[in-house]
Amino acid sequence: MDTGDTAWILxxxxxxxxxxxxxxxxxxxxxxxxxxxxxxMMSFGALAMISVLWVLYGYSVSFGNDIxxxxxxxxxxxxxxxxxxEDTTSEAGGLPTMAFVGFQAGFAIITTALISGAIAExxxxxxxxxxxxxxxxxxYFPVAHxxxxxxxxxxxxxxxxxxxxxxxxxxAIDLAGGTAVxxxxxxxxxxxxxxxxxxxxxxxxxxxxxxxxxxxIxxxxxWFGWFGFNAGSAVAANNTAAVAWVxxxxxxxxxxxxWLLVEKLRDGHSTSLGGASGVVAGLVAIxxxxxxxxxxxxxxxxxxxxxxxxxxxxxxxRFGYDDSxxxxxxxxxxxxxxxIGVGFLATAAAPAGIDGLLYGGGADQLxxxxxxxxxxxxxxxxxxxxxxxxxxxxxxxxxxxxxELAGIDNVVHAETGYxxxxxxxxxxxxxxxxxxxxxPRPAGPSxxxxxxxxxxxxxxxx
Amino acid sequence: xxxxxxxxxxxxxxxxxxxxxxxGVEGLTVTEVQGYGRQRGHTEVYRGAEYQVDFVPKVKIExxxxxxxxxxxxxxxxxxxxxxxxxxxxxxxxxxEDLARVRTGERxxxxx
Numbered sequence: 001m002d003t004g005d006t007a008w009i010l011x012x013x014x015x016x017x018x019x020x021x022x023x024x025x026x027x028x029x030x031x032x033x034x035x036x037x038x039x040x041m042m043s044f045g046a047l048a049m050i051s052v053l054w055v056l057y058g059y060s061v062s063f064g065n066d067i068x069x070x071x072x073x074x075x076x077x078x079x080x081x082x083x084x085x086e087d088t089t090s091e092a093g094g095l096p097t098m099a100f101v102g103f104q105a106g107f108a109i110i111t112t113a114l115i116s117g118a119i120a121e122x123x124x125x126x127x128x129x130x131x132x133x134x135x136x137x138x139x140y141f142p143v144a145h146x147x148x149x150x151x152x153x154x155x156x157x158x159x160x161x162x163x164x165x166x167x168x169x170x171x172a173i174d175l176a177g178g179t180a181v182x183x184x185x186x187x188x189x190x191x192x193x194x195x196x197x198x199x200x201x202x203x204x205x206x207x208x209x210x211x212x213x214x215x216x217i218x219x220x221x222x223w224f225g226w227f228g229f230n231a232g233s234a235v236a237a238n239n240t241a242a243v244a245w246v247x248x249x250x251x252x253x254x255x256x257x258x259w260l261l262v263e264k265l266r267d268g269h270s271t272s273l274g275g276a277s278g279v280v281a282g283l284v285a286i287x288x289x290x291x292x293x294x295x296x297x298x299x300x301x302x303x304x305x306x307x308x309x310x311x312x313x314x315x316x317x318r319f320g321y322d323d324s325x326x327x328x329x330x331x332x333x334x335x336x337x338x339x340i341g342v343g344f345l346a347t348a349a350a351p352a353g354i355d356g357l358l359y360g361g362g363a364d365q366l367x368x369x370x371x372x373x374x375x376x377x378x379x380x381x382x383x384x385x386x387x388x389x390x391x392x393x394x395x396x397x398x399x400x401x402x403x404e405l406a407g408i409d410n411v412v413h414a415e416t417g418y419x420x421x422x423x424x425x426x427x428x429x430x431x432x433x434x435x436x437x438x439x440p441r442p443a444g445p446s447x448x449x450x451x452x453x454x455x456x457x458x459x460x461x462x
Numbered sequence: 463x464x465x466x467x468x469x470x471x472x473x474x475x476x477x478x479x480x481x482x483x484x485x486g487v488e489g490l491t492v493t494e495v496q497g498y499g500r501q502r503g504h505t506e507v508y509r510g511a512e513y514q515v516d517f518v519p520k521v522k523i524e525x526x527x528x529x530x531x532x533x534x535x536x537x538x539x540x541x542x543x544x545x546x547x548x549x550x551x552x553x554x555x556x557x558x559e560d561l562a563r564v565r566t567g568e569r570x571x572x573x574x
Contacts, residue, residue: 206513208506267507277509313509326509 001089001096008237009099015228016106020047020113022225026218026276027117029211030325034407035121036210036417042116042128047109049132054105055081061141062104063149070165073145095235103232108144110229111181112136115384117325118189119196119397122404125412127397131192131387139383140184143376147172147180172372173352173365175244176233178288178339179376186332187377188384189323195388196397198322200404207324212272219276223252226283230290240351244290248283251290251302255282258306266310274310277330281309284334289342292352297345305337336373343369463558463571464532468523469495470543470551475521481542482525485535493522501549520551526558526574 024043031039050058057075064073078084084097112132116123149163166172166179174180199207209215230248234241259278260270285305286298293301313329316322323329343366346356355361391397398404403411410416470478475492482490496517503516527535532555539553563573 206515208508208513263507263510267510267512269507271507271509273508310510314511317511329509 001087002094002236004237005095005235006089006099008241009095009103009232009235012228012232013099013103013106015225016103016110016232017047017225019106019110019222019225019229020044022218022221023110023113024218025214026222026280027120027325029214029216029218030117030209030273031120032207032407033210033417034409036214037409037413037415038125039116039120041125041413042123043113045125045129046113046116046132049129050109050112050136051105053133053136054101054108058108058136058141059101059104061137062108062144063100064145066145066149066162066164070146070163070169072142073149073164100235103235104144104148107148107177107181107229108136108140111140111177111185114181114185114327114331115188115192118193118323118327120199120324121408122196122199122398124395124397124399127391127395130395131391131397134387134391135188135384138387139188139380140180143180143184143380146376147174147177147372166372166375170368170372172339172368173292173342173346173354174288174339174372175291175352176230176287178284178335178342179372182284182287182331182335183339183373183376184335184380186328186330186335187380189327190321190332191381191384192388193321193323193328195385195392198320199324200401202322203317203320209273212276215276216272219279223279223283226252226287230283230287234291234351240291243351246295247290247293247298248286250295251286251298251305252279252282254299254302255279255285255306255309258282258303259310260306262307262310277309277313277326278306281305281330281334284309284331285338285341288335288339289345292342292346292350292354292356294345294347294350297347297350301338301341301345304341305334308337309333332377336377339373340366340369343367463561463574464527464529465556465558466525466527466532466535466539466553467556468525468539468543468551468553469497469520470523470539470553471545471549472519472521474543474545475523477542478523478539481538482535485531485538487525487527487535489526491524493524495520495522499549499552518549526561528571528574 020043024040027043028036028040057079059081060078061073061075064075064077066072067074081101084101087096089096112135116128146164146166149167151159151163151168152161154160166174172179227245227248231241231245234244256275256278259274259281263274264270282302282305285301289298289301309330312333313326315329342356344357346352346354346361346365347359348355354365357363357366388397399408399411468478479490496519498516498518503514503518506513506515523539525535536553536555544550560569561573562569
């Protein structure tokens with residue numbers, strides 16, 4: 001066993017997992033005060049659901065031996081991870097497969113959680129959880145196979161494992177998931193925003209972030225976790241990881257500067273939300289490129305992504321879709337910048353070893369990047385739209401308008417995010433035994449009804 | 463008995479409190495409030511989207527005083543709260559019909 005590699009990948013796995021609670025804070029601060037808990041719960045719910053599905057069959061669909069044309073791993077090969085507990089590293093060396101299983105789990109979780117920002121403040125929690133399970137199964141697990149599962153050969157050149165088509169047949173460079181994570185989540189976010197429709201009052205009333213310090217804390221945790229995401233994607237503690245680390249570091253700074261500069265020139269103010277968003281835009285763009293570009297190339301890529309995403313977040317007002325927290329403007333646009341940017345900025349001096357258009361490599365790598373990017377974009381958008389549409393038509397995806405105006409936290413979760421008042425809202429605890437019989441629930445599938453505001457039954461006030 | 467109520471800029475609260483103490487005011491109530499007058503609100507920008515924020519944070523100061531001291535207290539409050547800029551606020555006086563001190567049950571001017 002290579003203990004250095006193993007230690008680094010287990011550490012990276014924990015870093016990647018931390019990104020999803022970080023995302024919950026990042027998103028939670030951006031919504032209105034009445035929706036903060038639901039927003040955070042969409043991330044925590046995805047974390048819980050996908051943890052289980054990943055172990056049951058997700059890893060196998062993503063990293064099982066290919067069952068045809070590089071589209072899908074064998075779902076039965078590692079079903080329940082049963083065969084992976086034996087230590088194979090005493091003969092083969094390297095990394096226990098379980099370390100890689102743990103590392104990749106966080107990718108499935110964060111990708112799916114990212115989508116929630118597009119449908120903030122208006123989705124039924126039960127419907128979201130059903131969506132998470134279906135989406136990660138039909139869209140993420142296969143796409144991760146396309147992008148992250150590499151074909152393996154043994155010392156004699158015999159193929160021992162067949163991977164996915166984007167990584168092997170197409171040969172697009174995507175170290176940590178510009179396509180599988182960011183373009184995938186961005187296109188899915190756009191589709192779901194269209195399925196669910198706009199929030200009541202969108203474009204008219206002020207829907208400003210209720211807690212920007214929370215957003216900054218969240219951005220900080222994402223930033224920190226992202227070093228595991230990108231440098232860990234070298235799947236070893238080696239030079240590629242170190243180059244990826246530095247590129248991730250510098251592209252993020254450049255993107256933050258790019259976003260702040262656009263804001264200063266356009267709006268007259270550089271904002272804290274812009275700073276936090278610029279950080280994420282840079283992290284997104286460098287994700288596919290961190291092993292393929294030089295540190296100076298990373299600065300260019302980051303700056304372009306920060307500036308372009310700052311402009312792209314305005315598109316939703318022009319086209320009238322309510323991508324509430326800019327999953328499209330940051331992750332789809334940033335993912336495209338990074339993935340296609342590799343085709344221009346890749347340099348053979350970097351660990352990936354390929355020259356892009358600007359380094360004399362011609363358009364060969366560029367077209368591979370473009371095909372990979374748009375394949376994932378189109379598949380994700382179409383599949384997500386269909387999944388969302390089916391959920392909307394069967395169990396309903398949106399809470400009703402009264403509940404939306406009252407606030408999703410109280411209606412769906414029977415909680416409110418903050419209690420800063422000494423009055424504590426008044427009232428007192430009502431023991432279960434003192435409650436009169438509950439009135440019958442309205443007709444309909446009760447598990448997913450979520451339409452009755454949570455109130456104390458009449459006659460039990462203190 | 464009179465109630466002097468002032469709505470002033472939050473950062474003037476300390477000056478107002480000091481001025482009222484000099485006029486023998488022994489107690490007051492302060493509330494954080496929001497609203498607008500002729501100055502209206504301000505704009506905020508989030509990811510390039512501009513929002514008009516109409517309500518401006520202010521503090522409301524309420525002081526119970528005897529009839530003869532009410533005008534002096536009002537004038538002291540106005541003087542202490544003034545910056546000369548738009549949005550300085552308002553001060554007004556209302557009559558109080560009756561008054562009781564909770565601890566002792568005293569009534570009328572004695573309860574001030």
